[in-house]
Amino acid sequence: MRVESVRMADSGLGDVESLPRGGFRCRLCHVTVANKPSLDDHLRGKKHQRLENLRNVRQAQELRSVFVSGFHKGTPASELSEYFQAYGEVVNVVMDKDKGVYAIVELQNEEVLEKVLAQPQHSLGGQKLRVKPREKKDFKYTPPRKQGSARQGQLNPEKLAQKLCEADDVDAQMPLMVQLFEFSESERRLRDLLVTLFQEVFLEFFPGSAILPFGSSVNGFDVSGCDLDLFLDLEKTKSFQASAKGPNEPQAQEGASPELDSRSEDSILSDIDLASATVPEVLELVATVLQKCVPGVHNVQAVLNARRPVVKFCHKESGLRGDISINNRLAICNTRFLQLCTEVDERVRPLVYVVRHWAKQQALAGNPFGGGPLLNNYALTLLVLFFLQTRNPPILPTVAHLRELSEDEERTVVDGWDCSLPKDPACLEPSGNAETLCSLLSEFFRLFEDYNFAGCVISLREGRQLPLPGFLSSCDMAGRLKLGPFNLQDPFEQSHNVAANVNEKMALRFQRCCRAAAKYCRSLQYQRKSSKGKIWGLVRLFQPGASEAEAPMAEGLVIYLPKFHEQLGQVGDLSHLWFQKVCTGVAFVLRDVLKCSCVETWQGLGEEQEASGTKQKEEGLEAKSEHMVAGAKHPINEEEDTVSPPAKRLRADALLPGGERTTWNCAAWHRVWLGRRRVRRQLHGPEPDSQQQQKAGSLELEAKVSDVIAQQEGEAGPAGPLLQFTVCAQFASTGASDEQDTHISLSFAPASEPSAAFQEFFHFLQGFLPRMVEQHLANSA
Numbered sequence: 001m002r003v004e005s006v007r008m009a010d011s012g013l014g015d016v017e018s019l020p021r022g023g024f025r026c027r028l029c030h031v032t033v034a035n036k037p038s039l040d041d042h043l044r045g046k047k048h049q050r051l052e053n054l055r056n057v058r059q060a061q062e063l064r065s066v067f068v069s070g071f072h073k074g075t076p077a078s079e080l081s082e083y084f085q086a087y088g089e090v091v092n093v094v095m096d097k098d099k100g101v102y103a104i105v106e107l108q109n110e111e112v113l114e115k116v117l118a119q120p121q122h123s124l125g126g127q128k129l130r131v132k133p134r135e136k137k138d139f140k141y142t143p144p145r146k147q148g149s150a151r152q153g154q155l156n157p158e159k160l161a162q163k164l165c166e167a168d169d170v171d172a173q174m175p176l177m178v179q180l181f182e183f184s185e186s187e188r189r190l191r192d193l194l195v196t197l198f199q200e201v202f203l204e205f206f207p208g209s210a211i212l213p214f215g216s217s218v219n220g221f222d223v224s225g226c227d228l229d230l231f232l233d234l235e236k237t238k239s240f241q242a243s244a245k246g247p248n249e250p251q252a253q254e255g256a257s258p259e260l261d262s263r264s265e266d267s268i269l270s271d272i273d274l275a276s277a278t279v280p281e282v283l284e285l286v287a288t289v290l291q292k293c294v295p296g297v298h299n300v301q302a303v304l305n306a307r308r309p310v311v312k313f314c315h316k317e318s319g320l321r322g323d324i325s326i327n328n329r330l331a332i333c334n335t336r337f338l339q340l341c342t343e344v345d346e347r348v349r350p351l352v353y354v355v356r357h358w359a360k361q362q363a364l365a366g367n368p369f370g371g372g373p374l375l376n377n378y379a380l381t382l383l384v385l386f387f388l389q390t391r392n393p394p395i396l397p398t399v400a401h402l403r404e405l406s407e408d409e410e411r412t413v414v415d416g417w418d419c420s421l422p423k424d425p426a427c428l429e430p431s432g433n434a435e436t437l438c439s440l441l442s443e444f445f446r447l448f449e450d451y452n453f454a455g456c457v458i459s460l461r462e463g464r465q466l467p468l469p470g471f472l473s474s475c476d477m478a479g480r481l482k483l484g485p486f487n488l489q490d491p492f493e494q495s496h497n498v499a500a501n502v503n504e505k506m507a508l509r510f511q512r513c514c515r516a517a518a519k520y521c522r523s524l525q526y527q528r529k530s531s532k533g534k535i536w537g538l539v540r541l542f543q544p545g546a547s548e549a550e551a552p553m554a555e556g557l558v559i560y561l562p563k564f565h566e567q568l569g570q571v572g573d574l575s576h577l578w579f580q581k582v583c584t585g586v587a588f589v590l591r592d593v594l595k596c597s598c599v600e601t602w603q604g605l606g607e608e609q610e611a612s613g614t615k616q617k618e619e620g621l622e623a624k625s626e627h628m629v630a631g632a633k634h635p636i637n638e639e640e641d642t643v644s645p646p647a648k649r650l651r652a653d654a655l656l657p658g659g660e661r662t663t664w665n666c667a668a669w670h671r672v673w674l675g676r677r678r679v680r681r682q683l684h685g686p687e688p689d690s691q692q693q694q695k696a697g698s699l700e701l702e703a704k705v706s707d708v709i710a711q712q713e714g715e716a717g718p719a720g721p722l723l724q725f726t727v728c729a730q731f732a733s734t735g736a737s738d739e740q741d742t743h744i745s746l747s748f749a750p751a752s753e754p755s756a757a758f759q760e761f762f763h764f765l766q767g768f769l770p771r772m773v774e775q776h777l778a779n780s781a
């Protein structure tokens with residue numbers, strides 16, 4: 001049963017929360033204790049007393065301090081002190097050293113403060129001063145983090161390899177990666193200080209605003225040196241500004257409280273109406289505040305053409321880079337989701353750190369400035385979380401399940417998206433899954449080595465892949481989600497494909513690298529520490545380009561077709577029937593949709609029978625190749641293709657499915673891979689995206705598109721085929737066991753040296769063919 005955390009109401013215990021099973025947590029000191037006597041000890045103890053005193057001192061200082069701006073740049077503190085001494089004693093003046101544009105003046109007491117604020121206008125050296133009370137802020141104590149983390153800067157690849165090789169096994173190497181890459185204590189402290197500084201400054205200019213960090217600084221996947229992502233929440237500032245102005249500005253201002261009045265007059269807010277200002281306008285203002293008023297910040301630049309416009313900055317002393325956005329409340333929610341995942345299971349962090357490092361080394365992921373086709377770190381992290389949702393039993397819950405577990409008061413909707421999540425991970429049942437980290441990593445690669453990224457949408461909301469045809473016809477989101485070669489739906493903003501920037505080439509590289517990594521993970525070099533001092537385990541996985549080097553050229557010309565369970569229903573046990581249906585689909589797409597010649601040469605035999613079947617195969621090949629005349633002016637008569645090849649009649653049902661194979665001789669006659677989208681538009685005119693996408697999936701429409709392209713290339717048609725190639729379909733085995741993996745590989749071999757046109761055609765087929773075969777199977781089911 002879930003026990004609600006209740007804030008204690010007694011005076012003096014305002015910082016204490018009661019926890020399930022009789023425990024308590026002191027929110028001031030971030031300390032959790034098991035029972036009431038321990039709590040009493042803590043509250044009487046040195047640490048609590050010291051922090052309570054510190055908080056009192058800070059709050060008292062705040063209550064008698066003013067924020068002053070408007071003076072000449074470079075005005076010394078002594079001059080300000082002298083000026084304010086006319087109202088009473090000045091205890092301290094803290095100047096903004098870096099820019100010299102504002103100061104905090106601490107007065108002797110609140111009486112002096114009242115006098116200062118009662119003065120309608122202040123001026124110094126001929127400049128009108130802005131003088132405002134300080135914003136009241138919660139006192140926050142940042143607990144020190146455990147020692148021992150090394151800075152990434154000190155970790156060159158050799159050192160990393162050395163440290164990893166010293167571990168006992170991969171299960172020890174993986175948590176070590178977290179220790180080596182996470183923030184050091186000083187780095188975390190620096191970030192906390194920076195966030196506090198930003199908060200102080202922005203509060204002065206945007207009353208009621210809040211600076212909220214999100215992303216890797218706080219989501220549990222911190223890597224030393226990573227960006228500092230900040231969200232400037234101006235909601236309260238907007239309401240404050242609206243209430244100060246009111247529907248009828250002059251009258252409303254009369255009625256507004258004097259405190260709000262004085263603030264709005266002097267505030268930078270008098271220059272802008274937040275309710276009607278555009279995001280770029282507000283960001284320009286944020287950039288100005290950053291540039292002029294935040295000490296130590298430089299290289300401020302507003303990037304306004306991004307999906308989420310931001311202001312970029314750099315902290316001079318530490319070199320830390322960061323972004324501030326103002327319309328990114330969803331990121332706060334997905335950050336909480338990522339945090340929650342790390343709290344639910346301790347295997348999550350090591351696995352994400354290792355996959356992220358591997359992907360970075362293989363140039364598959366990262367966040368390069370200006371985008372590019374790489375998976376961003378957020379997308380890659382979601383991919384790992386999705387993998388953990390699909391384990392049996394699952395290691396992570398689906399987002400839909402998390403929503404069900406959230407209490408009424410935890411229900412949150414942001415920008416129309418349901419972002420409800422439970423606050424307390426303790427409400428989740430522990431996973432019964434006992435897989436080791438070493439095995440999980442290997443399984444991660446196995447899952448994605450042949451994944452049909454283009455043919456489905458990966459949903460963390462549901463914890464499963466949603467096949468495209470079904471997704472397009474059933475889901476409201478279908479029209480809005482930008483589909484591409486890699487479809488990974490944001491678990492909250494469900495119309496956003498977080499991998500929409502990934503192009504086909506990158507999606508294929510990702511698969512290829514997963515395949516090579518999965519293969520390596522099956523080797524002893526991965527699984528066992530070397531006794532001879534050789535590199536082992538994660539070290540070799542991290543070698544840049546290792547995955548590429550292992551992928552033979554021919555592997556680049558293979559398309560893997562998925563299981564098509566949805567379309568084929570229960571034929572899983574009848575593998576040869578399944579194989580036949582898929583082959584029919586492949587031939588149909590090549591021939592009827594893409595208008596290629598496609599002649600089956602022979603249909604295979606079990607490997608054991610290959611020798612005895614060779615003659616028949618050869619006969620079949622000869623018979624069929626007669627139909628495929630190089631240089632012939634038109635595609636071969638379709639009727640000929642329907643004749644059963646001799647080998648087909650010989651095939652017995654008892655043959656091992658693993659040995660089944662079908663080969664076609666093919667020729668492409670037109671550049672059907674170019675300009676399809678344009679032709680689709682010509683055929684249907686401008687249409688809402690959803691319709692367009694649905695139709696893009698229809699075989700009939702795609703066949704028409706090919707016809708139009710063929711016609712546009714000229715009535716007479718080409719003098720000969722543009723490309724000639726063979727396609728060989730067979731079961732592909734990737735498992736470590738003898739069990740046949742249920743997917744089919746299509747190996748393409750060009751008749752001559754692969755030309756640029758062939759490469760283009762092949763890349764096109766990699767996305768198109770699996771989708772269309774899927775469609776064909778669905779139609780014929």
Ligand code: UTP
Nearest residue numbers: 214215216226227331334335367376377378498
């Ligand atoms: P990043 O991709 O930078 O991830 O997105 P990260 O985990 O912070 O990795 P670093 O900083 O590169 O090490 C930052 C945050 O932006 C939000 C997420 O909250 C993410 O954690 N984000 C990113 C989205 O909401 N949607 C996106 O498509 C991308």
